[in-house]
Amino acid sequence: MLSSSPTNGEPGGPPRGKLKIFLGYAAGVGKTFKMLQEAQERRRDGADVVVGYFEPHGRADTIAQLEGLEVVPRRILDYRDTTFEEMDAEAILARHPEVAVVDEFPHTNVPGSPRTKRWEDVLVLMDAGIDVYTTMNVQHLESLNDHIQEITGIRVRETVPDWVMQQATEVVMIDLTPRALLNRLERGAVYKPEKARQAKEHFFKESTLVALRELALRQTAYEVELRHGAAVAAPPPDLDHVPASPPNKANAETILVYLTPDPAAAALIRRAKRVADFFHAECWAVAVCDNLDNLAPADREALEKHLNFARNLHLETRLLEGTDPAQELIKFAHDRGVTQVYMSRPRNGKWSSLKAPSPFARDLVKQVVRLAHDLEITIVSTRQAAPNAS
């Protein structure tokens, strides 16, 4: 059921290592502790376990869980006159344990590292046949990025694409009630006092934590369903004509995202891809343009950036040639069996951000709707950040 990825093990190579993600919703819920606890269990069962990267955060009971585990030394890098320490994936590959423990999956490596993201390092370890245990919080999942900003007011920069999370064999929710977490924070068990005070003003507000926790529970439920199949709900007796059927070929969905240089495209792509994943649907990102060279340089650059972003999230992309976007979109949609079209809210001018949309901007939506009686058109709105948060 999971989509294959280009990082699947080479044919004839070692079987791919398994990935287990310990998912939480905030610092201090106990992800790293639980991960190390399970690493210790694996070691007691006779597995060859090393710690590839561990962030102690000065938490004593977590550090105690490290006892007896071999730690692979970090790679030391200099960048702009500062020394950084990163996980040394090459050293772990050379050491080649059965299991590597890697904290903080969404981490971005310092420039000059072999790979940009820690999750890329982890995929390399898995390709070499090494099992990996790792930790992350739900707010780092790419497709939730706009939601998270809406809830917390914070635009999370270090994200993990959903297809990467889908590489995990298991995702386990590390749950703790927000009240218990806030107690831990009070007792200084999460951060040092100064940082704890800052945290309480921002991320660690109770309403924020409750909302993030709910997102994490729902995401874990989704991850379980993705791997083990849905619990088939019995349809209510009088509802035979509105079946609650699991997805199959007959009701397969294909989603098309219409891209423009509009900066809202990133949110549009994330949203459409998330829906596509939940529907087990194919997802295309398509732009229409008579000639790229006729676009203003800024628009062209923006459009190329969006197409690239879509490819990084594993959408199929196409740049269609033509002067009539509505016509081209509908033709493409019909050729590919598209069932849903995702577009941004119409805006004024060509792609400018003035408040009220012009009739011409609205007109594209109307044209598409008029031409496509059999399609479902979704106008995606940008989500506003929570107020009074930084």
Place this chain on the structure above:
Amino acid sequence: MRRVQAEEEYERRGRLKIFLGYASGVGKSFRMLDEGRRRKDRGQDVVVGAIQSNSSPELDELLRKLEVIPLKSVDGQTRMDLDAILHRHPATCLVDGLAYDNPLGSPHAHRWQDVEQLLQAGISVITSINLQYVEERRDEAARIQGKRATVAVPESFLRTADEIEMVDAPAQYCIEQAAAGTVPVPLPELEQRLSQLREIALLLAADVVDHQLESYLDRSGVGQAFSTQERILVCMTPKANGRRMMQRACRARDRFHGELFVVHVGQSNLSADDQASLETNLQLARESGARVRLLEGGHDPINAIVQFAREHRVTQLYVGHSPSQGWFSRLKRTAVDRLIEAAEGMDVKLFPH
């Protein structure tokens, strides 16, 4: 005055914390005892009121650090010794197996009623339960497992908990812990069944948390409506292709495990035909299990819809749309245009009719 009394009553009452699992072996008892041990280390007066018989070295080690009030034996059957606990009156009592039924002749038929009495006496309780023992989830679990739990706790009691915590682990882990050799089901099938229970338990925990979020947002008057799950609102009209909209909306609700609302804004001058097709559409909505509402606000239906949507933290609006042909209407702002503009923060899905 009544509110003050309610608050005083709440202050006197013990706090209830529930560990929710989905199978034996997931580690609920351990988490419960471990929390008791940590509270005791911090100086709280903690006792164990009831513990399940299937023990392990880890559980035994925790139990040795805690004071245990033995179960009371009645005609060869056991129950929690309620009187002894009330008399001992600790700050916190640990009660394993919340769904347990007491033997005939006990003060209460069910252990959760014993727990209620402890809470009323001002004793905080930490307890544990598996999904299949939640009354409202019992049939669902029975369909997956092929057997129905004989004892159960009403979900409403779970919702009175101050805190509920999910004890999560992969199904594989539970199978290893529970020595699966005794189970007459092939392993892959067992893993799949347990995973389905696991998903339902996670969603139940999410629902309880969502309920808490809602009351929190109400209480603190935070003007912000977080969307933490998909909530779909279908705007039903006489002309709408109600069947298609409801099919699509139900499918989305099921895929996202979200909520589904259907509203219609009352209009006074409907023709008999329109009235009839509206009735058909609303009937479809009711049959689908959606929450159906009639909204007032005939002079400004868009405002009525958007306001309802905001109050209910809706994330997706489904609206019918009649594409007009003439150039003039193409330049005119239609109701749907205004709805798209007003529904900031929500996705709008258009259904041609």
